[in-house]
Amino acid sequence: MQTLDIISINIWQMLISLANLVILFLIVKKFLYNPVKKMLEKRQQTIDTKYSEAEQAKNKALSDKQSYEEKLLSAKQEADSLIQSAVDIARSRENTILLDAKQKADGILRQAQQNAELETKKAEKAIKDEIVKVSTLIAGKMLEREVNEKDHKQIIDSFIEEIGEENEGN
Amino acid sequence: MANTNRRFKFVDIFYIVMMIVPLVVGVIIQVLTKPLAEGITLTGARIFYTVPMPIQDLVITEAQINSALVIVTILFFCLYMTHGIGEHIKLKRQHFAELIVEKVDGLVSENMGEYFNGYSPFIIAILALSACSSLVSLLGMFPPTSDLNVVGGWAILVFILITYYKMKCGPLYYLKGFTEPIPLLAPINFISEFATPVSMSFRHYGNILSGTVISTLIAAGLSGLSAMIFKFLPGFLSQIPFLQVGLPAVLSIYFDVFSGCLQAFIFAMLTMMNISGGFPIDEYEKRKLKKLAINK
Numbered sequence: 046m047q048t049l050d051i052i053s054i055n056i057w058q059m060l061i062s063l064a065n066l067v068i069l070f071l072i073v074k075k076f077l078y079n080p081v082k083k084m085l086e087k088r089q090q091t092i093d094t095k096y097s098e099a100e101q102a103k104n105k106a107l108s109d110k111q112s113y114e115e116k117l118l119s120a121k122q123e124a125d126s127l128i129q130s131a132v133d134i135a136r137s138r139e140n141t142i143l144l145d146a147k148q149k150a151d152g153i154l155r156q157a158q159q160n161a162e163l164e165t166k167k168a169e170k171a172i173k174d175e176i177v178k179v180s181t182l183i184a185g186k187m188l189e190r191e192v193n194e195k196d197h198k199q200i201i202d203s204f205i206e207e208i209g210e211e212n213e214g215n
Numbered sequence: 216m217a218n219t220n221r222r223f224k225f226v227d228i229f230y231i232v233m234m235i236v237p238l239v240v241g242v243i244i245q246v247l248t249k250p251l252a253e254g255i256t257l258t259g260a261r262i263f264y265t266v267p268m269p270i271q272d273l274v275i276t277e278a279q280i281n282s283a284l285v286i287v288t289i290l291f292f293c294l295y296m297t298h299g300i301g302e303h304i305k306l307k308r309q310h311f312a313e314l315i316v317e318k319v320d321g322l323v324s325e326n327m328g329e330y331f332n333g334y335s336p337f338i339i340a341i342l343a344l345s346a347c348s349s350l351v352s353l354l355g356m357f358p359p360t361s362d363l364n365v366v367g368g369w370a371i372l373v374f375i376l377i378t379y380y381k382m383k384c385g386p387l388y389y390l391k392g393f394t395e396p397i398p399l400l401a402p403i404n405f406i407s408e409f410a411t412p413v414s415m416s417f418r419h420y421g422n423i424l425s426g427t428v429i430s431t432l433i434a435a436g437l438s439g440l441s442a443m444i445f446k447f448l449p450g451f452l453s454q455i456p457f458l459q460v461g462l463p464a465v466l467s468i469y470f471d472v473f474s475g476c477l478q479a480f481i482f483a484m485l486t487m488m489n490i491s492g493g494f495p496i497d498e499y500e501k502r503k504l505k506k507l508a509i510n511k
Contacts, residue, residue, distance in 0.1 A: 049259030049276060051258065054367070057271060059364050061368065066372055070336055072290050074336035076294055077315070078339065081315075088302045
């Protein structure tokens, strides 16, 4: 079998080898490089979308948290104001009730005083009458004579009045 | 589900088998056609068929056939690598495929710059073709890279690319480049221009061929040496070259595996350097901007 020389130049062989390299370049590009590159790009896209989604979710959670905190704060304030207003109402009502009670108590006291005065006066009058009757009886007995009851009464009354005035003067 | 799984496995096995078949075919051709060597014989590729062509006859040699077989192997390797890869890593081979693409991408963008990002597949092709062509010698096949014509073809393609990028700013700018730094150096610059592909192809071809030459010489020498030393053994025992066990295997690791991969890497690096180094990117950008300004 024939062999080439160790150093031999053949243009056609060179062209074939050049074409071989070009063919292999196309093969590698089509079957290895492009699929892997496409896959890597796709993965990168997926990662990017995942990241942006996570970012969005985080932002949403943060804003939600903020709004909830605001709501919580406003609810607290509302509750505080409610309690405050309730306390105010209760306090005003308490005042009115106290005032009413005081007024009523005053009224009752005054009536009682008036009643007591009236009773005193009645008792004074009764005692006075009694004293007049008794003194008249005593005087009649002492004088043993019939005196005009009417005159006596006048005298004794004036007498008692004087005593009363002296007593009051004291 | 089970059906698709089975089909997936079947396709996988088909790809693996198709990766191995060309190499087996190459070994069988080698075994069937190679005559037994007598003593030290160093020849180029054996010619299987001659096609009459103008200028020079086209010869179909071992180198051509082995190159074609290597290309088929790489094609099915690529198909196997990208079979069933997806966004989510389910297969171990996906790591490897991503590693290849990302490493070469990094290498290209580091050595050539952003403008040449599309060169990654080309660099992968050079690396794969060169390394695999050298490594088929492990199977006893004729390594295509030890044929000057094969490597020369690649170097011519690289030379065309270099010149194309040098011409991007117009032929006049390209010709003016020869007169730098002084017009007196123009002939030397002209020679150095054509020295690039020659040096690239000869470097690669010479390294692989020299490995073969040294391996052959050492094998022959060891054979002779063992015949001398074990002469006293009776009968056919004296004919067995005991010394050939061991040392050639160690040398093969250097000359076939290491040298083959290293030369592939060097060839790829030189390709990147020369293509990106010859392209006057600043001038090109300037002209592009000027053109845009005129058009506006």
